[in-house]
Amino acid sequence: MLNSIGLQNPGVEYFAENDLPFLRKFDTAIIVNACGSSIDEYVELCKVLNTLDIDGVELNLSCPNVKAGCMAFGNTYDGVKEVTSQVRKVLDKPLIVKLTPNVTDIASIAKAVEDAGADGVSLINTLLGMKIDIDKRRPVLANNTGGLSGPAIKPVAVRMVYQVSQAVHIPILGMGGIINGEDAIEFMLAGASAISIGAGNFINPYTSVNTVFGIENYMKKHQINDINSIIGTVIMN
Ligand SMILES: Cc1cc2nc3c(=O)[nH]c(=O)nc-3n(C[C@H](O)[C@H](O)[C@H](O)COP(=O)(O)O)c2cc1C
Secondary structure (H helix, E strand, O other): OEEOOOOOOOOHHHHHHHHHHHHOOOOOOOEEEEOOOOHHHHHHHHHHHHOOOOOEEEEEOOOOOOOOOOHHHHOOHHHHHHHHHHHHHHOOOOEEEEOOOOOOOHHHHHHHHHHOOOOEEEEOOOEEEEOEEOOOOEEOOOOOEEEEOOHHHHHHHHHHHHHHHHHOOOOEEEOOOOOOHHHHHHHHHHOOOEEOOOOHHHHOOOHHHHHHHHHHHHHHHOOOOOHHHHOOOOOOO
């Protein structure tokens, strides 16, 4: 999937009043994906999130579809370190920082997140892509470029999760093209402690449920009692 939907949303006050009470009806952890267009905005937003009944925050430093913000911080060591450490000062809840794959050295960016005091790192966000309408000779997306997700990006994501796992000690939330249990296991062997599913939900709304069953099947097949025992256990050639 190549998307360019940006990050439009009704804002944190609306979320607190309307969405959060709805989400709290379910027996699950709530992690809020947060984005701003300046460091001050990230800090202000996280001050509010710190007061809400949520279980953690995932800072989006990696959206390729927003002109100012996100990627502007997300692709340099100093930018990532600055925004993460400023947010850390105002946020007592678990802080995960989500990385863009559109960088040369993902491991050093992950290290910046760890050094700045984050509790975890998540990756990957979408890869910058472009599709051209050959009859019109124009890009298909109004924004010209967009974020590529889904199974096509999985090998890049697995490689980056592995590289980051070699560079940091904080847990990794892995994602990028997961559509079944086998995919999830790959990420865990590469070093992810948890996984997340985006585009796969558009292919089949039951993707997440099927992925859980797929993980269980793998555990039975390989006689694994504790899924944590496989994290980061890939044997490199
Ligand atoms: C339609 C769509 C909207 C997305 N919106 C966000 C977002 O608001 N914040 C964010 O951090 N990532 C966002 N992503 C990125 C996904 O969370 C994920 O990192 C990426 O798509 C790779 O995983 P996937 O292949 O399972 O989708 C979005 C992805 C898609 C396809």
